[in-house]
Amino acid sequence: MKTILLIEDNDDIRSNTAEILELSNYKVVTAADGKEGVEKAIATVPDLIICDIMIPVLDGYGVLHAVHRNAGLKNIPFIFLTAKTERSDFRKGMELGADDYITKPFSGTELLNAVDGRLKKMEFLKKEFASGLEGLQQLLEVTDSKTALASLTADRNINRYKKKQRIYSEGNHPARLYYVLSGKVKSYRTNDDGKELTTELYSAGDFLGYIALLEGTVYKDTAEALEDAELAVIPREDFTELISSNRLVAQQFIRLLAGNISAREEQLLGLAYNSLRKKVADALLLLEKKYRQEGAAPFAISISREGLAAIAGTATESLIRTLSDFRSEKLIDIREGNIVILNREKLENLLN
Numbered sequence: 376m377k378t379i380l381l382i383e384d385n386d387d388i389r390s391n392t393a394e395i396l397e398l399s400n401y402k403v404v405t406a407a408d409g410k411e412g413v414e415k416a417i418a419t420v421p422d423l424i425i426c427d428i429m430i431p432v433l434d435g436y437g438v439l440h441a442v443h444r445n446a447g448l449k450n451i452p453f454i455f456l457t458a459k460t461e462r463s464d465f466r467k468g469m470e471l472g473a474d475d476y477i478t479k480p481f482s483g484t485e486l487l488n489a490v491d492g493r494l495k496k497m498e499f500l501k502k503e504f505a506s507g508l509e510g511l512q513q514l515l516e517v518t519d520s521k522t523a524l525a526s527l528t529a530d531r532n533i534n535r536y537k538k539k540q541r542i543y544s545e546g547n548h549p550a551r552l553y554y555v556l557s558g559k560v561k562s563y564r565t566n567d568d569g570k571e572l573t574t575e576l577y578s579a580g581d582f583l584g585y586i587a588l589l590e591g592t593v594y595k596d597t598a599e600a601l602e603d604a605e606l607a608v609i610p611r612e613d614f615t616e617l618i619s620s621n622r623l624v625a626q627q628f629i630r631l632l633a634g635n636i637s638a639r640e641e642q643l644l645g646l647a648y649n650s651l652r653k654k655v656a657d658a659l660l661l662l663e664k665k666y667r668q669e670g671a672a673p674f675a676i677s678i679s680r681e682g683l684a685a686i687a688g689t690a691t692e693s694l695i696r697t698l699s700d701f702r703s704e705k706l707i708d709i710r711e712g713n714i715v716i717l718n719r720e721k722l723e724n725l726l727n
Contacts, residue, residue, distance in 0.1 A: 377494055378402045380421040382412035382438060383456065384430045388479075392425070392456070395483045396490070409433025413441045416448055423494055425477075428457040439471050452493040456481075532608045536560075536600040542583075545597045549587040552614045555579050558604025559666060562596045563685060571685040572646075576601075576665045588614055601682070646688035649727055655697045656722040658687035659707065663716055675715040683714075 379401050383389040386407075393403040404419050406412035410432040416424060424442065428435035435455055442448045453472065458479040475489050533556065536542060542553060545564065560577040574596050577583050587594045588611060645657050662683075663674045684694040698714070701707045706722055708715040716722065 376400060376402050377422040378404060378419060379490065380404045380406065380412065380416055380419065380424045380426075382406045382409065382424070382426040382430060382435070384408060384427060388427075392486065395486060399487055399490075401490070407431075409435065409438045412438050416442060416451075417445065420447060421451060422497070423452045423454065423490060425454045425456050425490070428455055436471060439473060443472055450497075452497055454489060454493065534606050534608050536604045536606065538600055538602050540600050542598040542600065542606065543594055545595065546593050548593050549584055550611050551584065552582060552588060552609040552611070553584045553598075554607040554609065555581045555583070556605040556607055559601035560598055560604055560606070561601050561682075561686075562598045564596045571681075572688055573682075573686040576661065576686070578665050585614075601678070651689055651693055652697055652700070653725050653727045654687045654689055655683075655694055655701070656706075656725045658683055659714065659716060660719070660722055661686065663719070673715050673717060674719075675710070675713045677713045 379396055381389060381393055381396070381403055383392065383405070384407050389405055389407070393405055396403045404415055404421060406415050408431045409426075412424075412426060412430075413433065416438075424438075426435045426438050430438075433441070435457070439453055439455075442451065442453060452474045454475045454477060455473050456477050456479065474493055477486060477489055534542075534553075536558070542560065543549070555577050557579050560581075560583060561573050562575045562577070562583065563571045563573045565571050575583070577598075583598055584594070646654060649657065662676050662678065666676060667674045680695055680698075681691050684691040687694055689697075698707065698709070701722075702709060704721075706716075706718045708717055
């Protein structure tokens with residue numbers, strides 16, 4: 376049963392609204408002023424908050440501000456219940472982060488439709504979205520960003536890249552967001568001696584080039600196709616409109632894009648402190664995690680030794696010797712140039 380916090384100072388309105396919600400199988404917690412409302416929000420962590428604007432002690436804007444300042448409450452849907460109908464009032468509330476407005480007087484149907492709609496959208500946002508542009512479309516539909524949806528999905532340009540073809544270059548200013556439809560892509564950085572370090576691997580369903588867009592800076596790395604690939608191209612203007620048009624869209628989109636940050640940090644930590652054997656094993660397991668196709672066993676991949684060395688963060692000669700050791704230990708096999716993982720468990724549990 377979903378819990379709704381209702382903050383309303385008028386006894387009759389509070390009682391009648393609570394009764395309507397309870398008849399619809401919601402658990403209702405009530406408060407008569409803003410301070411009491413914030414205290415009950417912290418105590419109960421409701422699924423949704425309905426709050427009047429003109430309430431004593433702390434007004435509705437103050438309640439909304441307090442809720443958004445609390446890490447445990449900031450993502451709870453917030454609906455203003457108010458007799459204030461001026462455009463400036465609506466704008467102020469929405470700029471502060473309110474999700475909806477219900478103006479007085481209202482019908483029970485209006486109330487329930489607003490509550491049900493917001494709760495369904497929050498449930499949807501907690502789910503994992505499908506990969507591909509389909510997942511992006513689901514995200515936009517549930518957050519009511521119809522204009523952004525149209526601009527991002529209608530007549531989307533598809534760029535095709537050959538193996539080793541560059542997609543964008545370190546130091547250039549970003550003009551678009553890329554989305555991998557098929558194929559494999561890597562990003563890498565190069566030191567003054569020309570030595571490469573692979574910073575990320577991408578496969579179908581991944582976005583790339585977003586960090587520079589979010590930061591408003593130049594690309595910090597270079598991206599190129601590991602094999603023939605198709606990428607959807609989303610102009611920077613459309614991306615900016617998307618993340619600025621809706622707070623929930625921004626939160627969810629950033630979560631989708633930044634999901635690999637902790638994994639990247641762990642990878643870089645391993646490159647700094649792991650032994651050679653552990654680095655090579657981790658590189659092979661990373662490739663398997665990114666590119667293993669469901670149902671395919673054992674995992675095999677065609678990759679140059681130079682490319683694998685750039686992922687492992689080691690010299691090519693050292694990598695080749697280590698692969699030879701792994702092969703003699705029957706951890707991997709090499710068939711027609713493809714690296715085949717034979718014993719994943721032992722690779723995972725190699726001592727550092």
